[in-house]
Amino acid sequence: MGATKKDRRINAVLSVLLTILCIAWMYPVFMILMNSLKTERAITTTHAFELPNAETFVGLKNYIYGIQEMDFLSSFWYSLVITVSSVALILLCCSMCAWYITRVQGVLGKGMYYLCVFSMIVPFQMVMFTLAKTADTLKLNNPYNICIIYLGFGAGLAVFMFTGFVKSMPIAIEEAAMIDGCNPIQIFFKVVCPILKPTMISTAILETMWVWNDYLLPTLVLDIKTYRTIPMAIQYFRGSYGKVEMAPMMACIMITVLPVIVLYLLCQKYIIDGVVAGAVKG
């Protein structure tokens, strides 16, 4: 049906309204950016909305100070290591596990599936103390092997999403591969994996959003004096000093937010599709 003249006029008005709303939507980020370029004195609550001017503009001073004082680059590194290793491990192990428990009927598979669904609604506070103790005992308390903890606690969502997809996959292709002489490991990597790719991307995005921003788990598991992830470092601004140093903190917030925004703009199609896929399965 063609849009009538009236429809088009309404759309134009709505476009304007939405544009205004979007500008307002982005304002908080813009405000932090502006304040991160000002001196500490000019960020007091009454001056918070002013743009930097000749008197208050300090360039990148806050960024340099924040990076040096808080050792922000190592935080960035730890966050990156933890996120990449955890997500990679989750994708590999959970897709294999999900394929197995869908293809092999048995108590083990059924039990694991229901446990995974169950684990998705358990709040983290329920296990935080004992999980931190377990991680300590098993020496899983540094950024390079905390991914095992993330695999354990993140397995629920991933296994659930993968099983949802595997169930809809035709088994005939796998049987053909088996007749051609593939063993199960070959079948999985050569036949199943390529078909699973869209679900892999969705799961990777959801898990990355979780692990990258997670605060409480690394705080309780890692030693805060040696290893600080980005959310821990931001929170540490308040914890470590008597008075919060607002300007460097805003600079660090910007350093945290900007790469995420850039990455999002680059692959927003995948991210949005991933969210939709995750929601439909959930």
Place this chain on the structure above:
Amino acid sequence: MEKAIKRYWPVFVLPTLIAFIIGFVWPFIWGTGLSFCKFTTVKNVQFAGLSNYKMIFMDDTFTHAFWFTAAFTVVSTVLVNVLAFAIALLLTRGMRGTNAFRTIFFLPNLIGGIVLGYIWQILLNGLLSAWGKSLLALNATYGFWGLIVLMCWQQIGYMMIIYIAGLQNVPTDLIEAARIDGATSSQILFKIKVPMVMPSVTICTFLTLTNSFKLFDQNLSLTAGEPAKQSMMLAYNIYDTFYARSGPQWKGIGQAKAVVFFLFVVVISLLQLHFTRSKEVQA
């Protein structure tokens, strides 16, 4: 084929199973057990029966946190879903710039809870002092609405995406047919679109409900429970009981609170799923 795969279970299942036991099953069972014990570290555990559960309500912080969380959950679930659905409706009209709007509305979702809290703390404190009001940390009512604003800003984009996907799946011939039969646009909205996107409503209310009820990071960074734990939500209250209070009894009480909290979440999730699932229709 099943038999052939079955032999390979140590490769396929074992890694996930071991990690799952370390990261979830064992802490969960151990945690449940500890809620019946008095302990400060894991080495000096004494069985204490139900006394931890009786002590939960010894001070009124947990009850207060419960009502604060309940009110927050109701308000934020309603607001987020209504607004997200409204925006989704606007963005499925096929006007220009839809993609850009969608991108911008979704963006806050990628920013982590701690960072979000500080962004809004600075902004809201600026606004409040410009209007000559007290700061967030001094007034629990402002803290409450601050959390609501933050939650809307973060969650609307996510829910909007799900609603858009739902609305795009409504068959156009259904809407055409209704229009030919003389249905008004509000009739089309409430009699066709809303019933048809009920699966999305189920998902979105489920997500907002559980996210709001379990909110922790944003609470910690935006208000930190100030003033005097008046803006403290349940998850934060449990954390506070565990790690911020000295005295041999608190860890056990904290664990008991966590078990109660977990049961709340389960009951709410099941009730909600049952309630909205019953409203779903088939085309």
